[in-house]
Amino acid sequence: MMRKRIDFHVHCFPDALAPRAMDVLRSNAAPFGITPHTDGTADGASAILAEAGIGAAHVCNIATNARQEKKVNDFALSLAASDRPLFAAGSIHPDSGVKDSELDRLLGGGIRGIKIHPDYVGIMITDPRYDEIFSLCEERGMYVVTHAGFDPVSPSKIHATADGLLSVIRAHPKLTFIAAHMGGPAQLAEVREKLTGTGIYFDTSLSSTRPDEREELIALIREHGPDRFLFGTDTPWSVPSEEVAFLETSGLPDGALEMIFYKNAARLLNLN
Numbered sequence: 001m002m003r004k005r006i007d008f009h010v011h012c013f014p015d016a017l018a019p020r021a022m023d024v025l026r027s028n029a030a031p032f033g034i035t036p037h038t039d040g041t042a043d044g045a046s047a048i049l050a051e052a053g054i055g056a057a058h059v060c061n062i063a064t065n066a067r068q069e070k071k072v073n074d075f076a077l078s079l080a081a082s083d084r085p086l087f088a089a090g091s092i093h094p095d096s097g098v099k100d101s102e103l104d105r106l107l108g109g110g111i112r113g114i115k116i117h118p119d120y121v122g123i124m125i126t127d128p129r130y131d132e133i134f135s136l137c138e139e140r141g142m143y144v145v146t147h148a149g150f151d152p153v154s155p156s157k158i159h160a161t162a163d164g165l166l167s168v169i170r171a172h173p174k175l176t177f178i179a180a181h182m183g184g185p186a187q188l189a190e191v192r193e194k195l196t197g198t199g200i201y202f203d204t205s206l207s208s209t210r211p212d213e214r215e216e217l218i219a220l221i222r223e224h225g226p227d228r229f230l231f232g233t234d235t236p237w238s239v240p241s242e243e244v245a246f247l248e249t250s251g252l253p254d255g256a257l258e259m260i261f262y263k264n265a266a267r268l269l270n271l272n
Contacts, residue, residue, distance in 0.1 A: 002053060003258060006087075006265040007240065009145070009180055009205040009232030010057040012038070012045040014075050022236075029237070032152045038236035042079065042086060045235050052240035054233075056085040058265065060115040060145055060180075063091040073102060077109040087269055089115040089145055092136075094129035103136055112269060113143035113176070118159035119151040125164040134172045143176035143268055145203070148191075149184015162190035169200050176268065178230065181206050182217050192216070196223045204260065205232030208242040218250045226256035230265050 013021045018040035026036060038044035042059075049057055061076045063069040069091065076088040090106040091114050092099050106114070114137065118125045125146060137144050148160040165179050178201040183191030185206070202224070207217050221229055233243040247257060265271075 004262040005054045005056075005231060005244070006262055006269075007049055007054045007057040007233050007235065008178075008230040008265050009203045010045050010049070010059050010086075010235045011040075011237075012042045012059055012235075013040050015041050015043075018044075029152050032155075034152065034237060036236035037239060040236060042084060046084060046086070048235060049233070049240050052233075052244050054240055054244070056087065057235075058087045058089065058269070060089050061091050062115055062117045062120060063093040063096075064117070064120045066093040066095040066097070069093050069096050069098075069102060073106060076106065076111055080110045089113050091115050092133050094121060094123050094127060094133065099133060099136055103140060103142065107140055107142065113137070113145060115145045117147040117151075119147060119154040119157075122154070123159065125160040126167050130168075131171065134168060134175055134177075138172050138175040141176075143178060143201075145178040145180060147181070147184075148179040148187075149181055150186040158184070158186065160184065162187050162194045165191075165200060166194050166198070169195075169198055173199065177201065178203060180232065181234070182220060185210065188213055188216055188220070192220055192223065196220065199228075201228045201230060201264075203230040203232035204247065205234035205243065206238050208246040209238055214246070218252070221250070221252065221256070221260070226252065226259045227264060229260045230268075231261045 022040040038048055059079055061072050063072045073090045076090045079086045079088040088111055090111050092102055146160050150158060169177055180203050182202050233240045
């Protein structure tokens with residue numbers, strides 16, 4: 001059965017920057033046996049997603065320092081304005097001095113949310129600087145996607161723990177808050193215990209790379225409810241066809257799969 005699919009978790013970079021960015025990311029990931037599957041460009045991402053029957057993607061841009069925030073958001077806005085089937089999240093750095101105006105600029109360009117990565121910036125998700133960002137997004141009705149759990153860039157410390165995610169949604173009950181990677185590698189038990197039944201969303205990215213946790217991940221979807229999950233791959237860091245297969249062979253009913261693959265993302269992106 002061919003379904004509509006939106007990949008809510010994709011990474012790519014401006015063509016001129018992609019080789020350098022991928023060299024850095026490849027170096028961080030290599031010690032853990034993780035290798036990329038694209039060249040880091042928008043065209044490279046679009047091609048591998050199309051091969052897997054994924055018709056559109058949401059690009060998660062990340063400002064890893066305050067100086068690069070404007071350029072990162074310029075790229076996000078360029079994707080949003082292009083005729084590619086690519087949506088985009090902007091990004092706000094915790095040390096940004098222009099959080100209000102950047103969020104308004106993104107919203108004015110049709111971008112409905114942001115991506116943050118606490119491990120890349122080395123700041124715990126419960127830090128007051130993030131709390132300010134969450135409040136501003138909550139006021140504007142913008143969603144926030146966060147990396148959660150283990151990341152190779154910070155192997156000894158998780159900056160978005162299950163407890164931290166719970167703290168955010170308790171403090172910001174009107175915020176549409178999305179935890180990537182099913183709440184995060186290396187903390188699935190805590191995620192199921194503390195976040196099931198709350199208002200948090202999860203994306204399914206990298207689920208195919210966690211075969212030992214497959215049944216528990218599917219159980220999380222059933223327990224938390226498919227209306228709170230978004231299909232994702234984390235391209236270029238997984239094989240998109242394998243991420244599709246993880247869900248298609250999960251035993252979840254067609255109605256649930258339609259929500260996860262397309263309907264939930266379409267709602268958040270305000271698609272007709």
